[in-house]
Amino acid sequence: MNFKNLNLINPIIRAVTEAGYSKPTEIQEIAIPHILEGKDIIGCAKTGSGKTAAFAMPILQLLKRHTPEHKEIRTLILTPTRELAMQIEEDLGIYSKYLPLSQLSIYEGISTGSLLAALRKRVDILVATPGKLLELDNQRHIDLSKIEILVLDEADKMFDLGLVNDIKKILKQTPQKRQALFFSGTMPISLKKFAETTLNNPVNITINPGxxxxxxxxxxxxxxxxxxxxxxxxxxxxxxxxxxxxxxxxxxxxxxxxxxxxxxxxxxxxxxxxxxxxxxxxxxxxxxxxxxxxxxxxxxxxxxxxxxxxxxxxxxxxxxxxxxxxxxxxxxxxxxxxxxxxxxxxxxxxxxxxxxxxxxxxxxxxxxxxxx
Missing domain, CATH: 3.40.50.300 (P-loop containing nucleotide triphosphate hydrolases)
Structure with missing residues (x-):
């Protein structure tokens, strides 16, 4: 199995090949085709399994497939910490090297002024921590009403950090008709129930950490x-x-x-x-x-x-x-x-x-x- 077998477009394959990726991991091999088909996902795999690429690469392809002129945020990726947001931002930069897509990251430590200037421009992908996103949303600086794809990354950690109420508030700002992807290192019962009531007929993927x-x-x-x-x-x-x-x-x-x-x-x-x-x-x-x-x-x-x-x-x-x-x-x-x-x-x-x-x-x- 290689990335071409997953029907990824050449700009993405070229970018990941240059970055040293040779073949997809198990979570990527299973999740990418489902995401490209527009399905909701509940993905459970341990750290180190390649979860970020599993959702980032197909999202980039879906966004490239339809690239209308817009100023609305099209994809929202929520992650629990500033460090993880920075890591996702870096990975997205690698995978999108040859794509005309824009991204913005919002997390603690970035001045509101610089974020407001960036938000006035085109944003295809927004990576955010829940707290900082809600801060801007409460000030009416963010519009999530046109979100096409929603990602909860490291969802179990967000629950552990007591961010579930923040997540619920954010989800209410997004349209009901959207693709939703939940990825987590573990899947406690509370998280699984929350995902199943939030997602639309999701595909469940669990990878043996081995x-x-x-x-x-x-x-x-x-x-x-x-x-x-x-x-x-x-x-x-x-x-x-x-x-x-x-x-x-x-x-x-x-x-x-x-x-x-x-x-x-x-x-x-x-x-x-x-x-x-x-x-x-x-x-x-x-x-x-x-x-x-x-x-x-x-x-x-x-x-x-x-x-x-x-x-x-x-x-x-x-x-x-x-x-x-x-x-x-x-x-x-x-x-x-x-x-x-x-x-x-x-x-x-x-x-x-x-x-x-x-x-x-x-x-x-x-x-x-x-x-x-």
Whole structure:
């Protein structure tokens, strides 16, 4: 199965191919055809399964299919937190690279003035947190009456955060005749009942999390100062010798600098991030597959969809500030019977990130100490 088999249009296929996606995940394979047919969806799959692309790609195609001149918001994607809204915004930018569609994100921390200016222009897709959206709606700055597609992403988290009443208020502002998509990591009874009374004859999709569960990976954390992280990584990689490793950084600047530091001590590595050309990314992946290098340093966006299934070792050089991203990362560990290991480096500024990650995965990682 590939993306062409899902009847996605060439601009989307081209964009996701350039981003390193090679084949759809299970949730994408099942959900995309139903969404393209205009059906409502209740999708339940664990973090790391590719839920965002499962709804984002077909939505882009549906919007491209009919592109009238308009100033109304056509699609609303609700998500519980600012960080998740930013992540969806980034993903949409990747998938819509070759499409003439506009998007806007509304979340806490953005000035109302800048949002009002953007709202006066064409908005095909609005990504929003419920609280900030209601703030603008109460001030009569938002019109949701022409919404064609509504998405609730991470719906269970919105319920956990007590946002259900906000969601109900927002839904009342949208037309009854619309396509609605609910995606969630879990499906408690209360959420399922709410979805079934809100959606129109929805298709239920539940994906067995299988190897995506965090507990299936051997995990540990090192508490280390930021300036000592490179030395710790070099020490670990030397001890592991030829083990293939994927190292995650938050930014492309850190990724580039880290590759230079590794190569200065004889550890051959390559960086993959958004500033790299598709040719450069493919060369790095080919070198890795053919064991010309054993270390890939990647940002989260660049690592999505990479066509490599055997990373025995994943290193979180910098912890992500979105806990779900951590599960995406460790999902890259060896999936063909090899031992699966993920280690994380945590400096003093990342302790809250670590706490949030451990709360999400449901256990406390064993701690190792680095003595320089």
């Amino acid at each position: 190897a995506l569960t965090a507990q299936a990976v051997k995990q540990s954390v090192y508490f280390v100062q930021k300036e000592n992280k490179a030395d710790l990584l070099i020490d670990i990689l030397r001890k592991k010798d030829s083990i293939k490793s994927l190292v995650f950084t938050r930014t492309k600047q850190v990724a580039n600098k880290l590759v230079q530091q590794l190569e200065s001590v004889g550890i051959f590595a390559a960086a993959i991030h958004g500033n790299k050309s598709q040719e450069a990314k493919q060369t790095a992946l080919d070198d890795f597959k053919n064991s010309r290098i054993n270390v890939l340093v990647a940002t989260d966006t660049a690592a999505k969809g990479m066509d490599i299934e055997d990373f025995p070792y994943v290193v979180n050089y910098e912890l992500p500030n979105v806990p779900e991203t951590y599960v995406h990362r460790i999902g890259k560990t060896g999936r063909s019977g090899t031992e699966r290991t993920a280690i994380s480096f945590c400096d003093t500024e990342e302790c809250l990130d670590l706490k949030n990650i451990q709360q999400l995965i449901g256990f406390t990682m064993p701690v190792s100490l680095f003595q320089k």
